[in-house]
Amino acid sequence: MLNRTFTLAMNGLDPIKIEVEVDARQGTPNFLVIGLPDRAVDEARERISAALLNCDIHLKARRTVVNLAPADVKKTSCSVELAIAIGLLKLYEEILINTDDTVFFGELSLDGEVKAIRGALPLVIAARHLGFKKVVLPAANSDEVSVISGIDLHPIVHLQQYLNFARENKPLPKITTQEFVPDEDRPYLLDFADIVSQQEAKRALEIAAAGGHNILLIGPPGAGKSMMAKALVSILPPLTERESLEVTAIYSICGENKSKLIRQRPFRSPHHTISQVGIIGGSSQLLPGEISLSHRGILFLDEFPEFSRSVLEALRQPLEDGLVTISRASGQVTYPAVFTLVAAANPCPCGFAGSLHRHCVCSDQFMARYRKKLSGPILDRIDMKIWVKEVEIKKLSQENNEAREKSAQIRQRVIKAREIQRRRLTGSKYITNSELLSKDVKKLCHLTPSAQDILEKAAQKFDLSARSYFKTIQVAQTIADLTAAAKIDSQHLAEALQYRGE
Numbered sequence: 001m002l003n004r005t006f007t008l009a010m011n012g013l014d015p016i017k018i019e020v021e022v023d024a025r026q027g028t029p030n031f032l033v034i035g036l037p038d039r040a041v042d043e044a045r046e047r048i049s050a051a052l053l054n055c056d057i058h059l060k061a062r063r064t065v066v067n068l069a070p071a072d073v074k075k076t077s078c079s080v081e082l083a084i085a086i087g088l089l090k091l092y093e094e095i096l097i098n099t100d101d102t103v104f105f106g107e108l109s110l111d112g113e114v115k116a117i118r119g120a121l122p123l124v125i126a127a128r129h130l131g132f133k134k135v136v137l138p139a140a141n142s143d144e145v146s147v148i149s150g151i152d153l154h155p156i157v158h159l160q161q162y163l164n165f166a167r168e169n170k171p172l173p174k175i176t177t178q179e180f181v182p183d184e185d186r187p188y189l190l191d192f193a194d195i196v197s198q199q200e201a202k203r204a205l206e207i208a209a210a211g212g213h214n215i216l217l218i219g220p221p222g223a224g225k226s227m228m229a230k231a232l233v234s235i236l237p238p239l240t241e242r243e244s245l246e247v248t249a250i251y252s253i254c255g256e257n258k259s260k261l262i263r264q265r266p267f268r269s270p271h272h273t274i275s276q277v278g279i280i281g282g283s284s285q286l287l288p289g290e291i292s293l294s295h296r297g298i299l300f301l302d303e304f305p306e307f308s309r310s311v312l313e314a315l316r317q318p319l320e321d322g323l324v325t326i327s328r329a330s331g332q333v334t335y336p337a338v339f340t341l342v343a344a345a346n347p348c349p350c351g352f353a354g355s356l357h358r359h360c361v362c363s364d365q366f367m368a369r370y371r372k373k374l375s376g377p378i379l380d381r382i383d384m385k386i387w388v389k390e391v392e393i394k395k396l397s398q399e400n401n402e403a404r405e406k407s408a409q410i411r412q413r414v415i416k417a418r419e420i421q422r423r424r425l426t427g428s429k430y431i432t433n434s435e436l437l438s439k440d441v442k443k444l445c446h447l448t449p450s451a452q453d454i455l456e457k458a459a460q461k462f463d464l465s466a467r468s469y470f471k472t473i474q475v476a477q478t479i480a481d482l483t484a485a486a487k488i489d490s491q492h493l494a495e496a497l498q499y500r501g502e
Contacts, residue, residue, distance in 0.1 A: 003090040006103045007083035008126055009075055010119050012286060012326075012333025013249060015126030018080060019069040022087035027063035033084070035068030037075045044081045050110040051085060055160050057094060064088070074330070076285060079117040082106030082136065085159060095166040101133040105141075112159040116140035118255040121248050124148050136162060139173070141259045144252060146178040147241065182238035183263035190231040193404040197391050201228055204386040204499060206410055209235045210417040211478030212432030214319065214341040214381065216304065216501075219388030220358070221351045225344040228388070229300045232342060233267050234407035236298075237415045243296045243431070246336060250292050266297030266339075272306040280314050281326050286333045291318050294339035304343040305373040312378055315341070319381045322435060338435060341382065345374075356390060383434060383471050385501030417481040433478045438470045445477045446486075451493040458497050472496050 002023045009016045031045050049059055066084055068075050083104035089095040105123055106114040117123075120141035127135050128151040137145070139155035153175040156162055164170040192202060201217065205228060208215040217225040239247065244263055251257035270278065270290045281289030291299060301307060318324045322338040349370050352358040362370070379385075421433055424444055430436060436444065447455065459469055476488045476496035485492065 001091070003087050005083045005087040005090070005099055006132070007080050007105060008103060008123050008130075009073065009077060009080070010122055010126075010253060011073070011331065012335055013122055013253070014333070015123070015130070016070075016073055017130060018073075018075070018083070019067075020080065020083045020087045021067040021069060022064070022084070022091045023067075024060065024062040024064045024091060029061040029063065031059060031064045031066075033066045033068070035066075035071045035075065036073065037068060040078055041068075041075045041080060044078060044084065044108075047108050047110060048081055048085050048088070051081075051108040051112040051159055052088065054110070054112045055163060057089065057092065059088070060092065064091070077117070077119070078107040079105045079119070079123070081108045082114060082159070086162065089163065089166075094163065097166050103127045103130075103132045103135050105135065105137045106156075107138075108159065114138045114156050114158060116259050119249075119253045120144050120259065121148075121245065121252045121261075124151065124153065125245070125249070127151060136172070142175055144248065144257065144259045144261055146175055147180045147245070147261060149177045180241040180244065181263070182240070184238045186264065188231070188234035188407065190227060191234055192231055192407045192410055195224060195228055195231060195404070196395055198224055198228065198388060201386050201388050202410075204384055205232050206235060206414065207475065207478050207482065207499075208232070208340060208342070208384060209410075210414045210482055211383075211421070211474065212338075212340050212434040213383035213475055213478065214434070215343070215384040215386065216379075216382045217342070217344045217386055217388050218347055220353075220355045220390055221346065223388040223390050225388050226300075226302055229298070229302070229342045229344060230267070230269075231407065232298060232340075233265055235410045235414055236265050237411065237418050239263055239265055239296065247296050250288050250295055250335065254287055254293070256293070266294050267300065268294045268298070269300040269302065272301070272303045274307070274311060276308070276310050276314050279311050280318075280324055281335060282328055284328075284330060286326055286328060286331060288335045289324070291315070291324060291337040291339060292335040295336050297339060299339045299341050301341065301343045304345040305370060309373065309375075312373075313375065316377055316381065338431075340434075343382070354387075380465055380467050383475055384499035386499060413482055416484070417478065420481045420484065421478075433474045433481070436470075436474060438466070441470045441473050441477075445473050445488060447473070447476075447488045447493065448490065450490040451476070451488050454490050454493050454497075462497075462500070464500070468500060472500060475499060 005020045007018045009018050086104055105117055107117055109115055116138045121144050124135055124145045134152045136154045139157045142155045154172040165172045219225055248262045268290050279290045318337040323334055324337045325334045347353040348360055348362040349366050350362050353360040476492045479492040479495055480488045
């Protein structure tokens, strides 16, 4: 008699409902899994057989066929093993209850233990969306899904627990929905109070944090570019529940979150030798790359011109759209990639062009070749460019960091600016000013007549592109939000133009 259970698979962040059909018939005793399983799923036969045996359930000497439908979708995750095991238990009439409203996730060990899976959070959210009432999942994934409401979540440690529930009506554990608590008081490795001088750069980073703007830091070695980029996370507002779920879903698919809900903004800093697949994503499993792992956080690219041309050019579309679509022979997936790009570069190959203390030895030819590494389209997509000056040695010992403004104080201004943006962008999919399209900028960002006049004159004088024109308005809007101004005035716009570096 045919029996059916349900599980889900993920194609990127898109769910696919999987019907696990289990049937037995006369013939040579065998256990077959069909429906385009990959090697990992095909090997699940041995794990499931051993797990059932350790629960005193012996596979019958029949030709047992497990079909994973739809058959045209490749199944690559071991999370289907629990659903297959439950289907076999129903086939052998060890379980007589109706499981049509339940979806099962879990990998089985040889002794029947239910092990943690990748992608638990997006799978549970998808199960709720598809109308399932219950989810049975590994207990190790409990923390990751604890904030999900509207569906009963039953964490189990061993297959025997579900057998005891089905046979003897012993209650299953149930996850109590937890209220989301932002991570507001976490100590940071670097504080803005640790940064000596660099007031202009710190002001630019505050604006970048408030509006989610991409920023390029240019300066000689040792000026503090990397230090400031790493300190930037200390002034970012805490993740909201929506943002936390988005970030956790991405990390869960990669298996990088250790089955916990992520409450801290990501900070990714790949080496300049990274490949295009590493930055964008891909591989045979179509996993997300660094730009998606930086979603709602910071992607720091130190030594920006040293990254390969193909890697830098691959950033164009994600910087513009906030999405990355990966197409390979094995399929196509789309991941979110709304991140703040923080890039750091030396002004020349030797690093000392414009230095007050060191002499630049680069020829004009070397300088031209170095600058050509960064194409016009990439630079056009960077909202702010700031020169980081050298710090005088005497200031390093004379200045008292107790007198400098701490990250906590700056973060409060950033949070207030973000709240103003939230109210303005209510009803849209956007969170920060940097995400706005040009049509939204026209509708939501209002300039005073004097500011509009300055912008038009600057656009003509500096030959601003259409993208630069609107990015200038976006940065000016963030500056206005930091002062809680109702409109963008000439002062806000003048400061925004200063950061274009045209």
